[in-house]
Amino acid sequence: MENSVAKVLIVNGPNLNLLGKREPDIYGDRSLGDLNQKLADLAKELKIELEFFQSNSEGSIVDYIQTAGFDADGMIINPGALSHSSYALRDVITAVGVDTIEVHLSNIYGREEFRRQSVIAPVCCGHLAGFGFYGYAMALSYFADISEGG
Numbered sequence: 754m755e756n757s758v759a760k761v762l763i764v765n766g767p768n769l770n771l772l773g774k775r776e777p778d779i780y781g782d783r784s785l786g787d788l789n790q791k792l793a794d795l796a797k798e799l800k801i802e803l804e805f806f807q808s809n810s811e812g813s814i815v816d817y818i819q820t821a822g823f824d825a826d827g828m829i830i831n832p833g834a835l836s837h838s839s840y841a842l843r844d845v846i847t848a849v850g851v852d853t854i855e856v857h858l859s860n861i862y863g864r865e866e867f868r869r870q871s872v873i874a875p876v877c878c879g880h881l882a883g884f885g886f887y888g889y890a891m892a893l894s895y896f897a898d899i900s901e902g903g
Contacts, residue, residue, distance in 0.1 A: 759826040759900035761893065762851075763792060765807040766814060766833035772858075779859050781885055788886055795890055799897035811835055815845045822849030827896040829889055831856045836871040846876045852899075854892040857882040 765785065768775060773784035789805050796803045804825070806817045814835070822828065828851050832842055836855065846853050853876070860883030861868040874880045879895065881888035 759896050760802040760804065760824065761796070761896050762818075762821055762825045762828040762830075763789070763803055763805045763889070764814060764818065764828060764830040764832075765805075766811075766831060766835045767809045768833050769831060770807055770809065781858070783886065788889065791886060792889055792893060795893055799893065801893065801897055801900065811839055811841060815841050818842075818845045818849060822846075822851050825849075825851050826900065827851060828853040829856055829892045829896075830854070830873070830877075831858070831889075832873055836861075836873050837867055838872065840872060843872050843876050846873065852896075853877045854879040854881065854895065856880075856888040856892055858885050858888065859883060 770785055772780055772788065773782050785807060793803060804821060808814050808817070814832070818828070822845070830853055832839060832855065835842055836857070855871060855873050855877045862882065871880070879892065881891055884891065
């Protein structure tokens with residue numbers, strides 16, 4: 754990625770389309786559109802190209818990563834509940850070989866026991882949980898930094 758505009762995929766899984774409506778005490782009152790706009794604004798500053806995708810379907814997410822992943826320099830993924838069960842997502846992340854950061858809005862380690870294990874995390878270069886929208890911004894900043902050779 755050195756000295757070029759990085760292309761980063763922003764992939765959101767099941768129920769992230771309900772941000773702002775779903776359990777605002779856990780996920781906040783801002784929508785997925787709000788998140789995408791904040792990231793688009795930050796990406797412009799950082800000179801990063803973003804591509805957004807959200808689906809409630811595991812297969813659609815896998816298909817998207819297979820299609821877009823080979824041409825990306827990085828991926829930020831919030832697989833939602835698929836983090837805990839989707840070996841198909843784990844396998845496609847490995848298959849495309851793109852640096853991936855798993856992000857969760859809530860602190861999954863302070864919640865129900867089943868949320869504390871991610872099958873995705875071991876194939877990612879990073880994992881951020883509990884920082885809300887800032888987790889995505891931190892991941893994006895990481896990709897900006899390494900695209901500059903940092």
